Amino acid sequence: MSKALVIYASRTNQTKGIAEIIAEGMRFEGVEATLVNVNDFEKQKINPEEFDAVVLGAPTYHGDMIQPMKTLLFALEKSNLEGRVGGSFGAYGWSGEAPGRIYDTMKHIFKMDMVNGPLMLKSASLGGGVKMGQDYGRDIAKKLQK
Numbered sequence: 001m002s003k004a005l006v007i008y009a010s011r012t013n014q015t016k017g018i019a020e021i022i023a024e025g026m027r028f029e030g031v032e033a034t035l036v037n038v039n040d041f042e043k044q045k046i047n048p049e050e051f052d053a054v055v056l057g058a059p060t061y062h063g064d065m066i067q068p069m070k071t072l073l074f075a076l077e078k079s080n081l082e083g084r085v086g087g088s089f090g091a092y093g094w095s096g097e098a099p100g101r102i103y104d105t106m107k108h109i110f111k112m113d114m115v116n117g118p119l120m121l122k123s124a125s126l127g128g129g130v131k132m133g134q135d136y137g138r139d140i141a142k143k144l145q146k
């Protein structure tokens, strides 16, 4: 069974909700998904190299990702994630810079095999968010099967 690690940052739990739905979509396709809050990542001593896919999410505040996700990206630079399947996501209000910046870092710095585009949702519960989140999870799972 393939394993996926989903790490999210979230201030008011919108991005957390999207993370849960992406994980659900992956589980529908038989992927074992582990969900972690970025603030617990260090404590849990998780090795991202033990996962076939790594998916990262953060909301946008003042045109940027929140600090814990920036810190995580610098920490993950030390792992070897090259060639692993990746995706990024985040809740946003109007501009939504964070998911794209995370995506680009995973693609260009970590050299991961990224799914098509970051997933940006205003909320997991609005405007077809549940279906889009599940589909994003399924797309990651399908990429793992290839």
Ligand SMILES: Cc1cc2nc3c(=O)[nH]c(=O)nc-3n(C[C@H](O)[C@H](O)[C@H](O)COP(=O)(O)O)c2cc1C
Binding pocket: 009, 010, 011, 012, 013, 014, 015, 016, 058, 059, 060, 061, 062, 063, 064, 091, 092, 093, 094, 095, 096, 097, 122, 123
């Ligand atoms: C002070 C503040 C600043 C924000 N700045 C942005 C912004 O620059 N661009 C944007 O798209 N959304 C912005 N938002 C909206 C949040 O991204 C949105 O509420 C999101 O759902 C929060 O996700 P979270 O619950 O995972 O923290 C801002 C919200 C607040 C409260």
